[in-house]
Amino acid sequence: MTEQTADGLMLAADGKPLKQSLNRALRRQKLRAFLLIAPLLIFVLVTFIAPIGDMLFRSVENDIVADTLPRTVAALADWSPDSGAPPGEPVYRALASDLLIAVAAKTHTQLGTRLNYEDSGFSSLLRGTGRDVDDMGEDVGKALVAVDPVWDEPVTWTNLLGDPAWISAQADWAKAGDKTPEPPFVPSAAAQKNLPLTAAAYGDFARVMQTVKEDSPTEKRPWNTVAVSLTEDLKANPSAAAAFGADWQPRLSAVVAAEQGGAIPAADFMAAFTESDKAWGTPQPWEVIKTFSPRFTSGYFLNAVDLKMTPEGIAPRSEAERVYLMLFLRTMVLSLVITGTCILLGYPVAWLLANLPARTANLLMILVLLPFWTSLLVRTSAWKVLLQQQGVINDLLVWAGLVADNNRLVLINNQTGTIIAMTHILLPFMILPLYSVMKTIPPSYLRAAKSLGATDWTAFWRVYFPQSVPGIGAGSILVFILAIGYYITPELVGGAKGVFISNRIAYHIGTSLNWGLAAALGSLLLVVVLVLYWVYDRIVGIDNVKLG
Amino acid sequence: MTLKSLLSATALAMLPLGASAAFAEDLPPCDNCSDSMVLMSWGGAYQASQVAAYAEPYSKLTGVKITWDEGSNEAIAKMRAASEAGNMTYSLVDVEGPDSQRACDEGLAEEIDFDKDLAAAPDGTAASKDFGSAIINECFVPQIVFSTTFGYRTDVKEWNGKVPDNLCAIFDLENFPGMRALEKRPKKNLEWALLCDGVPKEELYTVLSSEGGVDRALAKLDTIKDQVVWWSAGAETPQLLADGEVVMGSTYNGRLFSAIVEQKQPIGMLWDWQVFDFDGWVVPKGLDEAQKNRVLHFLNFATDTQRLADQAKYISYGPARASSQPLVSTHATLGIEMAPYMPTNPANQKNYLVNNIEWWADNQDEVEVAFQNWLSK
Numbered sequence: 001m002t003e004q005t006a007d008g009l010m011l012a013a014d015g016k017p018l019k020q021s022l023n024r025a026l027r028r029q030k031l032r033a034f035l036l037i038a039p040l041l042i043f044v045l046v047t048f049i050a051p052i053g054d055m056l057f058r059s060v061e062n063d064i065v066a067d068t069l070p071r072t073v074a075a076l077a078d079w080s081p082d083s084g085a086p087p088g089e090p091v092y093r094a095l096a097s098d099l100l101i102a103v104a105a106k107t108h109t110q111l112g113t114r115l116n117y118e119d120s121g122f123s124s125l126l127r128g129t130g131r132d133v134d135d136m137g138e139d140v141g142k143a144l145v146a147v148d149p150v151w152d153e154p155v156t157w158t159n160l161l162g163d164p165a166w167i168s169a170q171a172d173w174a175k176a177g178d179k180t181p182e183p184p185f186v187p188s189a190a191a192q193k194n195l196p197l198t199a200a201a202y203g204d205f206a207r208v209m210q211t212v213k214e215d216s217p218t219e220k221r222p223w224n225t226v227a228v229s230l231t232e233d234l235k236a237n238p239s240a241a242a243a244f245g246a247d248w249q250p251r252l253s254a255v256v257a258a259e260q261g262g263a264i265p266a267a268d269f270m271a272a273f274t275e276s277d278k279a280w281g282t283p284q285p286w287e288v289i290k291t292f293s294p295r296f297t298s299g300y301f302l303n304a305v306d307l308k309m310t311p312e313g314i315a316p317r318s319e320a321e322r323v324y325l326m327l328f329l330r331t332m333v334l335s336l337v338i339t340g341t342c343i344l345l346g347y348p349v350a351w352l353l354a355n356l357p358a359r360t361a362n363l364l365m366i367l368v369l370l371p372f373w374t375s376l377l378v379r380t381s382a383w384k385v386l387l388q389q390q391g392v393i394n395d396l397l398v399w400a401g402l403v404a405d406n407n408r409l410v411l412i413n414n415q416t417g418t419i420i421a422m423t424h425i426l427l428p429f430m431i432l433p434l435y436s437v438m439k440t441i442p443p444s445y446l447r448a449a450k451s452l453g454a455t456d457w458t459a460f461w462r463v464y465f466p467q468s469v470p471g472i473g474a475g476s477i478l479v480f481i482l483a484i485g486y487y488i489t490p491e492l493v494g495g496a497k498g499v500f501i502s503n504r505i506a507y508h509i510g511t512s513l514n515w516g517l518a519a520a521l522g523s524l525l526l527v528v529v530l531v532l533y534w535v536y537d538r539i540v541g542i543d544n545v546k547l548g
Numbered sequence: 549m550t551l552k553s554l555l556s557a558t559a560l561a562m563l564p565l566g567a568s569a570a571f572a573e574d575l576p577p578c579d580n581c582s583d584s585m586v587l588m589s590w591g592g593a594y595q596a597s598q599v600a601a602y603a604e605p606y607s608k609l610t611g612v613k614i615t616w617d618e619g620s621n622e623a624i625a626k627m628r629a630a631s632e633a634g635n636m637t638y639s640l641v642d643v644e645g646p647d648s649q650r651a652c653d654e655g656l657a658e659e660i661d662f663d664k665d666l667a668a669a670p671d672g673t674a675a676s677k678d679f680g681s682a683i684i685n686e687c688f689v690p691q692i693v694f695s696t697t698f699g700y701r702t703d704v705k706e707w708n709g710k711v712p713d714n715l716c717a718i719f720d721l722e723n724f725p726g727m728r729a730l731e732k733r734p735k736k737n738l739e740w741a742l743l744c745d746g747v748p749k750e751e752l753y754t755v756l757s758s759e760g761g762v763d764r765a766l767a768k769l770d771t772i773k774d775q776v777v778w779w780s781a782g783a784e785t786p787q788l789l790a791d792g793e794v795v796m797g798s799t800y801n802g803r804l805f806s807a808i809v810e811q812k813q814p815i816g817m818l819w820d821w822q823v824f825d826f827d828g829w830v831v832p833k834g835l836d837e838a839q840k841n842r843v844l845h846f847l848n849f850a851t852d853t854q855r856l857a858d859q860a861k862y863i864s865y866g867p868a869r870a871s872s873q874p875l876v877s878t879h880a881t882l883g884i885e886m887a888p889y890m891p892t893n894p895a896n897q898k899n900y901l902v903n904n905i906e907w908w909a910d911n912q913d914e915v916e917v918a919f920q921n922w923l924s925k
Contacts (some may be wrong), residue, residue, distance in 0.1 A: 085560060107655065109652070113653055116909075116910060124906050124910045127653070185800070321917055323917050327924075388793050389727075390791050391791075420702040469686045495778055496732070496776075496778050497924055507916075509622075510621070510622040510625045512912065512916065513624060513654070
């Protein structure tokens with residue numbers, strides 16, 4: 001069948017080196033194996049890994065501040081909270097511009113919710129100021145109209161600032177009827193050069209009108225910030241009027257003259273914000289915005305371990321604000337206790353299952369599996385009926401005279417309740433791996449040990465038990481990992497002191513909607529599990545674990 | 549399931565002959581409307597009352613297929629998830645007042661033009677006026693007023709014939725010994741604790757906002773802490789009361805109504821300082837045009853004066869429209885007068901509270917942590 005070449009290479013029947021054709025065959029086999037598992041792999045990636053990855057990403061993602069308040073964040077770059085004073089007028093101006101856009105898109109309340117996680121009160125601060133921001137700078141707008149009523153006409157602004165090509169395109173569009181969307185506003189080069197602030201402010205206004213409000217800028221009077229920008233542009237560059245057509249020169253000159261004559265007040269956004277809410281006059285809200293302006297934040301993770309981010313750095317939370325570390329610890333301790341009780345209760349049952357005659361063992365197996373097939377909620381509620389103070393167990397104890405009627409045992413709505421109910425629910429996960437391992441231990445070993453003079457205990461402890469350890473290992477891992485993620489059972493029977501960290505995660509996902517914090521807590525839980533798994537592997541060795 | 553179909557069957561049986569024809573005339577045509585809707589509600593007796601009072605009649609009149617999702621417990625989370633996935637699968641969502649505020653804040657709910665979208669009262673009063681203070685934000689279409697209040701067992705020997713007649717009996721372990729059931733949430737509990745600590749109603753939120761205000765409320769709760777069973781689902785308190793596990797406890801008034809009237813348990817009801825809350829609809833953002841038209845058409849029908857009054861035949865929650873109040877009659881199957889069991893009955897609302905939604909929106913997160921911290925001590 002095979003031949004050997006002169007240099008000792010084995011050749012296959014087709015004359016190619018054996019090693020090569022063997023490799024090819026193996027590669028084909030590997031590919032086939034991969035194709036077989038590919039559907040599962042894709043399924044797991046799409047439905048499991050990707051959503052989990054997305055969720056975990058939320059624990060650091062923090063785009064909302066920079067996206068909603070871009071101008072404010074940029075303006076705050078120069079301000080330091082150490083100064084102890086609120087920032088200057090340009091920052092207030094920037095915030096007014098940002099808020100006008102945010103209010104139109106209704107994103108200011110979302111931002112309020114986000115910042116409220118860090119500083120209670122932000123939610124209503126932004127909601128309240130959002131209501132007032134339209135009127136800020138109103139005195140300037142009114143003064144402008146007083147100088148010349150033409151400034152009250154929306155078209156004045158589009159004609160002054162719009163690109164001539166856009167103006168004619170817009171006119172054509174208006175004539176054709178509004179079936180298609182209006183052509184997006186384009187500022188003229190002259191406006192951008194000579195009235196830069198105004199062109200930018202009006203550009204924002206026109207974009208918001210066209211995209212968010214689906215309104216034409218030719219029909220809406222611009223925000224007061226545009227009027228304020230115009231007066232400032234003209235103050236900085238009184239000769240700007242020269243760049244515009246003959247129609248505009250007297251109008252713009254009149255504004256310059258009115259400004260110089262003191263008929264147009266200087267805008268005071270700081271006063272307007274402080275009037276809306278006096279909190280804006282303090283450094284506090286600015287500190288929060290500045291601290292949480294980066295696009296990625298460690299804030300959620302810090303919160304998840306009872307720390308907080310302050311302008312001075314990371315600081316521990318006060319005694320009354322700490323809750324998560326304690327819950328992590330409690331989750332670990334209770335899960336270990338539950339794993340322990342599962343071993344204690346499950347070991348003898350698994351031994352019986354493995355050693356009784358088949359008929360009895362099968363019956364016993366059904367008894368083990370039956371609760372496994374019953375709804376989790378039903379089993380948990382059944383424990384309530386059994387364990388409560390007027391429940392079956394207490395009634396029996398009182399009837400038997402073991403417990404006084406006015407001193408019934410408190411078995412539920414505390415940690416005892418959680419341990420009892422969860423041990424029961426997780427017991428099959430301990431019994432089944434134990435059983436499958438014990439089934440493979442030949443009974444003859446025990447007999448041999450005894451015939452060599454070992455007592456029952458020695459035979460068990462020195463011969464049988466070491467062989468069943470892989471089953472304990474597998475069962476413990478299953479039970480422990482399931483236990484630390486449980487939340488329905490602790491919520492129902494755990495009362496105040498028997499709830500787990502998962503209950504807080506569920507609360508933040510479903511009720512408080514702080515998904516960032518929930519993701520951070522979840523990530524930490526995942527890390528804890530992986531670390532414990534690693535430790536376990538180092539101590540017991542994962543190869544010693546048998547699931548069946 | 550059976551209860552639901554039973555209730556809807558009774559509802560239809562009760563419609564006067566020819567009534568549906570009359571409705572059909574009243575019901576304006578719906579142009580460019582989808583022929584199915586997915587409504588999210590609370591399940592149980594409450595959803596059954598909605599089915600019987602307006603969903604079933606509406607389907608009957610228009611042939612629209614209505615599917616129910618019993619997910620209101622986590623409505624905002626579900627709406628947010630659907631919205632982020634870019635596929636809003638719910639047409640109309642039933643939420644409590646504070647949740648509607650959140651849906652609105654998060655940009656998940658459409659704003660409602662009350663006078664345009666909703667039916668006026670029979671006497672022509674505009675909807676916005678008829679709903680009045682029940683309109684708590686621009687996204688929320690109120691349906692009912694419910695209250696959280698206390699039930700107590702009427703057969704406690706240790707009380708020597710005394711019966712709690714005011715809220716502060718909760719904190720009175722001397723005269724009213726026994727376990728109490730309270731919700732495992734700070735909201736309402738803090739307000740009640742301060743009221744019984746001598747804070748007048750008007751100053752509640754000033755005190756809570758002040759330094760140490762929350763601690764003061766928690767300190768008052770501390771006096772009964774080891775006598776409290778904490779509940780997280782509204783069904784728990786009636787069960788605990790029925791089992792004799794607690795002697796008094798807070799829950800929604802409709803739950804107590806079922807326990808007392810339908811299940812005939814020895815339970816009494818304490819209306820003192822009941823906390824009012826509204827429940828109603830929000831229209832999710834991101835619906836396609838036909839779906840949105842259908843939803844608005846349904847909303848107009850389902851929240852008119854008669855329909856809201858009809859709902860009170862099936863559940864003891866008060867209609868949110870002023871014009872529906874006089875139409876509240878007797879229970880659909882038990883035949884008893886419903887007015888005495890309504891939280892809005894004048895005799896029941898001598899003392900009442902309405903949660904300050906804005907305060908809670910601001911302080912919920914911080915107070916919740918303080919409360920959990922306190923609970924675990």
